[in-house]
Amino acid sequence: MEQFSSTRAKQSFGELLKAAALGPVAIERHGKVQAIVAAPGYFTGVSAAQDEQASRRLARANQSVVEKDRLIRHQRIALDLVTLPADERDRMIEQALAVVQRWRQERLCSSDYIERWSALLKLPAVALAMAMVSDADGWGPALRQNSPWVGVHA
The missing domain is CATH 3.40.1620.10 (YefM-like domain)
Incomplete structure (x- = not known):
């Protein structure tokens, strides 16, 4: 010793x-x-390296749960976008656009998110709903993390 x-x-x-x-x-x-x-x-009886690996696995698992929760929330919002009456749907989209505009004015997040959400929110409701829950372009999790749907199905 x-x-x-x-x-x-x-x-x-x-x-x-x-x-x-x-x-x-x-x-x-x-x-x-x-x-x-x-x-x-x-x-x-656990080495520091094993403990660190276990901590990393746990952090990845926790992040996966958080992302699944975000996906479920956005799936609910997408469902609203395609099922609500047009005036309610339009109000939802206008509120989201206002949030993105505030991001732009106050420089609250990356211009990548601002531009992507601006483009998505101009799509027809069905296309917007599909894009919000898709990971096809690789941006799905990041966009759901930086979402303009404040207070909707929170």
């Missing part, structure tokens, strides 16, 4: 953490062990 004096541990904390990642480190004060520092994996 590697040993650090308390003074060295304070002055070289980064070095202490690196050593602890490899195994437990004893911290001594006045010649007596006062503490032992070890990485969490030492107690769980």
Whole structure:
């Protein structure tokens, strides 16, 4: 087991953490062990690399759930666009266009999103509905993340 004096541990904390990642480190004060520092994996049997991989897998899974929720929300909006009376549908689209216009005026997001949403919102309702839930052009998840449908099926 590697040993650090308390003074060295304070002055070289980064070095202490690196050593602890490899195994437990004893911290001594006045010649007596006062503490032992070890990485969490030492107690769980999971290495730091395995723990990091698991964290990444979990983050990807969580992001996938978020994207599925966004897709479902936009599917509901798309359904509204094709089933609501024309005046309600037009009001929805006008509100979305106003949001995109605000993005443009206040420079709230990338011009890529502004231009893509501007073009989509000019499409006929059925084409707009299909485009919103499609991933064919590779922009679906990004557009659903930066959506002008504020408060609709939130």
